[in-house]
Structure formats: structure tokens, C-alpha cells
Amino acid sequence: MSDPATDDAPRAQGVLRLRDTSFPPNQPLIMGIVNRTPDSFFRPGVTWDEPAAMERVHQVIAEGADIVDVGGIPAAPGAQVDVAEEIRRTAGFIGAIRAAYPDVVISVDTWRHETGREACEAGADLLNDSWGGHDERLPEVAAEFGAGLVCAHVGQQRPRTRPFRVAYADVMADVLQHVQRLTARALAAGVQRDRIVIDAAHDFGKNTWHSLEVTRRLNEMTETGWPVLVSLSNKDFVGETLNLQPEQRLAGTLAATAVCAWHGARIFRAHQVAESRQVVDMVFAIRGDRPPARAVRGLA
Amino acid sequence: MIIAAALCPAPPLLARELTGADPVLPELRDACLEATAQLLTAAPDLIAVVGVAAQTRHWDPRSSLDLAPYAPALRAARTCSDEGDGNVPPVPLPLGLAARLLDQAGYGADRVLHSVGEQAPAWDCAALGAQLAAAAERVALLVMADGSARRGPKAPGHLDERSVPFDAGVERAVRVGDMAALLALDADLARDLMATGRPAWQVLAGALAGRQPTCDILYSGDPFGVAYLVASLTPVAESTIAT
Numbered sequence: 001m002s003d004p005a006t007d008d009a010p011r012a013q014g015v016l017r018l019r020d021t022s023f024p025p026n027q028p029l030i031m032g033i034v035n036r037t038p039d040s041f042f043r044p045g046v047t048w049d050e051p052a053a054m055e056r057v058h059q060v061i062a063e064g065a066d067i068v069d070v071g072g073i074p075a076a077p078g079a080q081v082d083v084a085e086e087i088r089r090t091a092g093f094i095g096a097i098r099a100a101y102p103d104v105v106i107s108v109d110t111w112r113h114e115t116g117r118e119a120c121e122a123g124a125d126l127l128n129d130s131w132g133g134h135d136e137r138l139p140e141v142a143a144e145f146g147a148g149l150v151c152a153h154v155g156q157q158r159p160r161t162r163p164f165r166v167a168y169a170d171v172m173a174d175v176l177q178h179v180q181r182l183t184a185r186a187l188a189a190g191v192q193r194d195r196i197v198i199d200a201a202h203d204f205g206k207n208t209w210h211s212l213e214v215t216r217r218l219n220e221m222t223e224t225g226w227p228v229l230v231s232l233s234n235k236d237f238v239g240e241t242l243n244l245q246p247e248q249r250l251a252g253t254l255a256a257t258a259v260c261a262w263h264g265a266r267i268f269r270a271h272q273v274a275e276s277r278q279v280v281d282m283v284f285a286i287r288g289d290r291p292p293a294r295a296v297r298g299l300a
Numbered sequence: 301m302i303i304a305a306a307l308c309p310a311p312p313l314l315a316r317e318l319t320g321a322d323p324v325l326p327e328l329r330d331a332c333l334e335a336t337a338q339l340l341t342a343a344p345d346l347i348a349v350v351g352v353a354a355q356t357r358h359w360d361p362r363s364s365l366d367l368a369p370y371a372p373a374l375r376a377a378r379t380c381s382d383e384g385d386g387n388v389p390p391v392p393l394p395l396g397l398a399a400r401l402l403d404q405a406g407y408g409a410d411r412v413l414h415s416v417g418e419q420a421p422a423w424d425c426a427a428l429g430a431q432l433a434a435a436a437e438r439v440a441l442l443v444m445a446d447g448s449a450r451r452g453p454k455a456p457g458h459l460d461e462r463s464v465p466f467d468a469g470v471e472r473a474v475r476v477g478d479m480a481a482l483l484a485l486d487a488d489l490a491r492d493l494m495a496t497g498r499p500a501w502q503v504l505a506g507a508l509a510g511r512q513p514t515c516d517i518l519y520s521g522d523p524f525g526v527a528y529l530v531a532s533l534t535p536v537a538e539s540t541i542a543t
Contacts, residue, residue: 288372288373291317291320291321291373292321293322294319294321294322294324295313295324295371296313296524298312299311299312299318299319299370300311300312300313300449300456300523300524300525300526
């Protein structure tokens with residue numbers, strides 16, 4: 001079987017399967033972020049307590065999230081979170097979400113296979129490996145549970161590190177090459193082809209210029225045929241581009257979201273779910289991939 | 301001779317795929333399909349379709365509905381089976397909607413598609429009706445016609461108070477089989493009221509040639525400010541009424 005990411009010719013998007021749930025190619029998915037951390041960059045600590053986190057889950061689902069993404073470790077450097085603590089923050093909570101919502105797709109934001117395994121045991125459907133395959137055993141967990149696996153590009157970064165004078169001859173070429181390596185490794189580990197997602201990982205191992213470039217050229221990722229996840233929400237590349245603090249980045253986030261949707265990204269990881277849902281649904285309708293909710297104007 | 305007739309409106313939204321995720325008016329589509337199905341039960345040799353367009357002319361009966369002018373995004377979704385063989389030019393919307401109704405009702409025998417010009421005077425309309433009625437021994441007629449589009453402040457043509465009595469007059473004429481009243485409709489008033497169906501109603505009147513039909517009204521309403529009337533008509537025996 002040939003690998004989609006090695007072929008130059010554009011490939012059509014196919015069905016995406018995350019454990020027991022299947023999504024057709026023209027259905028964009030919003031992934032609502034629920035951080036089980038005291039120190040994430042956006043609204044730090046607001047969902048640190050479990051009742052507040054469960055309230056947040058209710059909210060993102062009510063606002064139209066298709067996937068709930070639970071993370072126990074912030075991306076930025078900071079206080080050490082070992083495996084046991086990460087599992088303590090995430091696995092039990094994922095079990096509680098699963099109990100409350102038997103059919104919702106649950107993602108765990110982790111690079112560690114131990115955490116991934118506990119999360120899948122508790123009901124997670126997707127391993128959101130934001131740190132680009134740092135732990136080589138994570139794909140085994142995805143294969144074992146039939147979970148989805150995100151293959152992200154982070155350049156040379158190790159988990160929880162910031163880019164320092166990173167440079168690429170061609171950042172998108174590096175992204176494509178790196179995710180191709182990760183998708184091949186996932187396939188070799190037994191992850192089924194229709195359960196693999198790729199992610200350019202904006203800001204991770206990238207300066208603002210790089211993140212703008214991968215946004216502009218995101219079609220080169222979608223043309224590989226792999227479903228593309230974008231994680232844009234309130235990130236520094238938006239903040240630096242517009243000179244705005246995290247709480248002021250919604251409009252910039254939504255602009256980037258619209259461009260990625262136009263290029264055919266499938267999963268949109270977001271803090272502001274309702275707004276993201278509207279933007280993505282609108283752009284998919286402009287693309288012609290989604291009918292209007294109700295069209296009567298001029299048709300009566 | 302006309303053995304049965306059906307009257308349906310022809311708004312674009314009759315095509316289910318144009319209204320997006322919301323079916324919007326399923327009851328209107330159901331009524332149109334019911335009226336069309338009743339034509340089939342009369343066992344016609346041929347079904348003639350008439351709808352209003354820029355000019356009076358005959359159309360290739362293999363033609364079918366082309367929605368791309370209304371929703372370009374649907375162009376990619378077109379299939380040969382649904383949209384004709386690709387070599388036949390698309391027909392005006394009312395004829396395309398009617399062709400689809402015939403397909404949906406399972407009608408596969410002979411059909412004639414004829415447009416009547418939006419400016420055609422009443423006598424030309426009546427003559428076309430007579431011509432269609434003479435096309436076979438047993439002809440069923442499917443008439444696509446809309447009432448006023450000025451029935452409220454949110455109507456496509458805003459409110460014109462005259463629209464309500466105008467449409468009521470048309471509905472009464474259809475209900476009691478008063479074809480002479482349809483022939484006597486004021487073309488200028490109809491145009492003012494954006495009642496685009498006027499020529500088609502007059503084709504119906506000419507086709508029935510003075511035979512008073514019995515009528516079932518299957519739908520009557522103006523949910524978007526345009527009068528929609530769905531009716532099933534059965535002519536009674538000849539020479540029971542004089543015009």
C-alpha cells in the first residue's frame with residue numbers, strides 16, 4: 001500500500017474513524033479544549049477543579065463541539081508534571097465524561113504512551129500527540145485500542161520547549177516530510193490508515209512567520225489526503241501578528257480558522273467553540289461542502 | 301382530450317436540495333406529488349406539462365431540472381440520471397420541476413413539455429391549451445403556476461393589497477371550475493402583482509374547452525408571501541356547461 005504523504009498528486013479526503021465513530025470527509029469537526037491544568041496560557045486554571053471542568057465539557061458540547069480534548073500538561077515550560085500526576089489529572093476525568101456522554105468523541109492531549117493507555121482505558125478515542133511523536137510507543141496504544149492518532153510537526157522541539165532561533169529552508173516541506181515519517185511509523189505500529197490525522201502544530205517549533213506560512217499553504221497538507229487538524233486558538237502567532245494579549249485574540253483566531261477551513265482542514269481545536277463552529281460551518285458552506293441550514297431567500 | 305389536470309406552483313424551493321438542511325415546506329412537495337400521482341391514476345396516453353417562461357415553445361421531453369443556476373454548489377453534485385443526458389439543454393424551472401414530479405410519481409410514458417410566454421395574451425394561451433388537449437386521445441395536463449408574490453411586507457415583491465382578492469379569485473375559479481374566470485384574468489394586474497402563473501392558468505382554461513372540472517384543493521397557502529395553490533382537477537363529461 002502506498003503512503004498518501006509520499007505522493008505528489010492531490011488525494012481526496014476519506015472517512016475518519018476514531019474508535020467507534022466515523023466522520024465523512026465533508027463534516028468539519030470542532031474540538032473543544034478542556035484543560036486539567038492550573039497553568040495553561042489561556043484563562044489559566046479555570047477548569048483545574050473537576051466540577052468546573054465538567055461544566056466546561058457541558059458547555060463545549062452544547063456549543064457544538066464534536067470532540068472534547070482533555071489535557072493535563074501545559075505546552076509551555078513550567079512546573080514538572082510526571083506520568084502519575086498527568087494520569088491523575090486526565091484519566092478519571094475522561095471516565096467521567098464518557099459516563100456523562102456515551103457517544104461524544106474524547107481526545108487526550110498527551111505525548112506519553114502511559115497516559116494514552118490510561119486515557120483509552122477510560123474511554124478516550126483520539127490520542128492528540130501535540131509533541132510530534134516524542135514517545136515512540138504512543139502509536140502502539142492507538143493501534144491496540146483502535147484510537148485515532150494525531151501526527152504533528154514540531155521541528156526539533158522536545159516536549160514543553162519553546163522555539164529558539166528556529167529556521168527552515170522550507171517550513172511546509174519540513175512539515176510534510178516530518179508528518180510523513182510519523183504516519184509511516186503509525187502504520188507500521190498497526191494504526192489503521194483511516195485513524196490517522198496530521199497537524200502542522202502552529203507555534204510548536206515555529207516562529208510567527210512559520211505559522212503564517214503553514215496557514216497560507218495548508219492546502220499542501222490537505223492535498224495529501226490525510227485529515228488535517230489545526231490548533232490555532234489564541235496562540236502567540238495570532239498575538240504577535242496583531243499585537244494582542246491572549247484574551248484579545250478571538251478575531252485573529254477566527255480569521256486563521258477560516259483560512260484553514262477554506263484549505264480543507266477537518267478538525268479545529270478551539271477554546272471558543274460556538275464562534276469557531278459558526279466560522280467553520282460558514283466556510284464549509286462557501287466551499288460547497290455543506291448546505292445552508294435553511295435557504296429560502298429568493299427561492300419562494 | 302383532457303382526462304385529468306393538476307395544478308402546482310413552481311418555486312425553486314420545491315426542489316428539496318435548494319433549501320439546505322431544512323426541508324422548509326415538505327407538505328407543499330407532498331401535495332404536488334399527490335396531485336401528479338392522481339394524473340397517473342387516470343391512465344393517460346400522454347402527460348402534457350405547461351409552465352411559464354420567456355417564450356412560448358416546445359421543449360425536448362428528455363430535458364429535466366437544472367438547479368445549478370439557482371445553486372452553483374449543486375453543479376458538482378449533478379448526476380446524469382437525475383439531470384438528463386447532458387446533451388439536452390436545460391428547461392425553464394417550472395418545466396424542470398414538473399419533469400421531476402413526473403419522475404417521482406413513476407411516470408415513464410410519453411410526455412410533452414411546453415412553455416407559455418409570460419406575455420402571451422389570453423387567446424394564445426387558450427389556443428395552446430386546445431393544442432395540448434388534442435395531442436392524444438387521453439391527455440393529462442400538469443400546469444405549473446404561481447399566484448401573487450406580493451402578499452405581505454416580507455413577500456418578494458412587498459405588499460400589494462390587491463394580491464389577496466386576486467389570488468382568492470383564482471382559487472375560487474379553480475375550486476368551482478370556472479374556467480371563464482381564468483380566461484378573463486387581467487394580465488396587467490397579474491403582472492403588477494407578480495402573479496407569474498397567469499398564462500399557465502389560461503392554458504388550463506383553454507385545454508378544458510369549457511368543460512367544468514371538479515376539483516380537490518390539496519394545498520393553498522403563502523408561507524413566504526407567494527401564493528401557492530395545488531389542485532387536482534377532473535373534467536366532467538363534455539357539453540355539460542357552456543362558456
